[in-house]
Amino acid sequence: MTIYYNAAANAFYDSEINTIPKNSIKISRELHAKLLQQQTMGMEIKSDENGRPVAIEYVLTPNEIIEVNKSKKTVLINEANEKIEVLQDIIDLDMQESNEEELLKQWKKYRILLTRVDASDVNTKFPKKPKKTVDI
Secondary structure, eight states, X not given: OOEEEETTTTEEEEXXXXXXXXXXXXXXXXXXXXXXXXXXXXXXXXXXXXXXEEEEEOOOXXXXXXXXXXXXXXXXXXXHHHHHHHHHHHHHTTOOOSSHHHHHHHHHHHHHHHHTOOTTOTTOOOOOOOSSOOOO
């Protein structure tokens, strides 16, 4: 088995099962295995300036960053809603033990700040969670 890499297609080819495109270069099985291992760890395979395959750190596109921001915002709001619900129940049932009324205010403020986050900004900053939490 001989492995080839084609920079134009950014693809590997096995000589036993593929037709090898023009301008492909032969690479060792060890290099091929190493690159695939690095890819499983989140790296991206690209060609270097000489057309040889290399693994590089994957960089999110602006659209991908926005999608991550939107997802993170939703997850954080859901978490805040859960914390607020439990704290509100504790207070409504007069079962508070310490500063849970203050903690409820902190979580509500945090939730309001989250709703104001512009997730479509690639440089968005999320507010910090209240330091003390309640277990749910």
